[in-house]
Amino acid sequence: MGALNLYDTATRTVSTFSPIKSGEVSIYVCGATVQASPHIGHIRSAVNFDILRRWLMNSGYKVSFIRNVTDIEDKILHKAGHEDMTWWALAMKYEREFSTAFDALNVMPPTYEPRATGHITQMIELMQILIDNGSAYAPGNGDVYLEVRTLASYLTLSGQRIDDLLSASDGDGIASMKRDPHDFALWKAAKPGEPSWPTPWGAGRPGWHLECSAMAHAYLGESFDIHGGGLDLIFPHHENEIAQSKAAGYGFAARWMHNAWVTHSGEKMSKSLGNSLLVEKILQRVRGIELRWYLGSAHYRSMLEYSQSALDESAIAFRRIESFLKRAEEVLGERPECVISEDFAAAMNDDLAVPAALAGISENLRLGNQGITDKNNKAISKNASEIRGALAILGCDPFDTHFSSGSSKDLTQALDQVVKLALAQRAAARERKDFAASDAIRDGLLALGITIEDTAQGPRWSMMEKG
Ligand SMILES: [Zn+2]
Known part of the structure; x- marks a missing residue:
């Protein structure tokens, strides 16, 4: 090195x-x-x-x-x-x-x-x-x-x-x-x-x-x-x-x-602007790993101009990398290791040139996905390992237990989305007067300890107290 x-x-x-x-x-x-x-x-x-x-x-x-x-x-x-x-x-x-x-x-x-x-x-x-x-x-x-x-x-x-x-x-x-x-x-x-x-x-x-x-x-x-x-x-x-x-x-x-700073409309974030850019607020929009990916993606000496669309695009790009790694794990039957490629090391040794490192990760992703299409396990393994090695240094390894174990807040948010999905299905079933289906969804949720209350603002769910 x-x-x-x-x-x-x-x-x-x-x-x-x-x-x-x-x-x-x-x-x-x-x-x-x-x-x-x-x-x-x-x-x-x-x-x-x-x-x-x-x-x-x-x-x-x-x-x-x-x-x-x-x-x-x-x-x-x-x-x-x-x-x-x-x-x-x-x-x-x-x-x-x-x-x-x-x-x-x-x-x-x-x-x-x-x-x-x-x-x-x-x-x-x-x-x-x-x-x-x-x-x-x-x-x-x-x-x-x-x-x-x-x-x-x-x-x-x-x-x-x-x-x-x-x-x-x-x-x-x-x-x-x-x-x-x-x-x-x-x-x-x-x-x-x-x-x-x-x-x-x-x-x-x-x-x-x-x-x-x-x-x-x-x-x-x-x-x-x-x-x-x-x-x-x-x-x-x-x-x-x-x-x-x-x-x-x-x-x-x-x-x-x-x-350098995070800027908003070219200005250093002021306190009034900062209110909408509180970490807590942004974490309602993207996950911690995605926000980290976004904030770490610019060179540390370059200003990072914040916009919601840039954050969203960055999160989508990260999810593509993440889903490739999970796919690679399924195809290979084992989790890719962390390997530091020569290109990644060269980029990091050059004053932490993260943008150059990201270009390398994109290339790995392209070749890795090609490997999935070609059923070329060697290519999948090599590229997945190099991506994972790079992500570990950037603090964005999706297999890192810090993220994969999930905080209870993440789990609550995920559960909320799942219950809302079930409730939407229940509403659709009622709409088409399929009461058997709507009852089955309600009973299924009940069996999981989730009670539904129909209110003027729509259905509200809660977990039953453990008896
Ligand atoms: Zn000081």
Whole structure:
């Protein structure tokens, strides 16, 4: 298998990946700020990095994958006020929704998933280092700032110049306490009614950027292989993570990877648009495996323009592949194995070129179906195995027990469709006055424990209580 080449946002070039520690890869990906339900833009990032992780594992690496949860932040506090919940109950509610969405799309759980509020000690340690070495200062009101002009380099990831920037916006920072308007808050002084934690510089709560530097250091050490996140995080979040960690003397991330957005009418999904694109909503339209296939189908650095018709077409294309695999299993009398073809490996090693990999899968599908027509079991087996191997890396293997066992929600939905089908047959039987048939359908459902009630809105079904 050839070398893995990956794009690095910092150098703006594709280069051969070689890990710091032989045989091991350490990855930190910025996770969700848990203040709202996940939409497909959020989940695309998780799918993209899950594909990277699976490919690294397949390539023989032991992967440590850290994805944090930002569970304290301005937006969480504001939203909690509106929803009349405590901030921590609100954060937990949406953290669970994210976990459910990740699971529905077969995104592997991270090796560890640290929460910001669980790492205040590490954040204080980091601030102490930065204050001691003169790169940060505490003006005395409880805030702590990073003094960006003391840094040897700043803004190298986004390629900007300090003087071209607007002042750093900390939302509620008191600009007058800053030595320079571009300094950013590591720590925000406590405000009445808001949660706070004690520090040597006064009580307060963490700034968003500080969390990630502290947690990456806690789990992956001073230097690690890959830092990931969405394109929108490059500035200010990732620049500020770099500033803090480098100022502390850490090597920090050796490579930066950023996934592009899901766009809608050419725009990054806004919150209002996002409502119709909530993962939960879309999963009423397509299955988790189909949504994953759709979100993973574009190159991770390309925008994915969402439309319902594109999603539907993608799902139909996936079902064709899936039905070929199931057909192959029937014809061959055994389940196709997972085989990584040379073409697939070459595509993935080329900066995770999923579109090229998909072209290979289409060709496999064509040849496999030809094999079914020709009764050529060798061709069926070869192509089915190669498709299955590729799908496993893309997280869309229909034989994966994650999907095939079916969640109880999937089963309930499927049952609902089946009962509706039976009821439609019953209605048709009544229409043609075939009461024997209509009674037989009702009795058959009854024998399965399903009762039918005729209401003004049409028949309604329910499961009988077990006696
Ligand atoms: Zn981060």
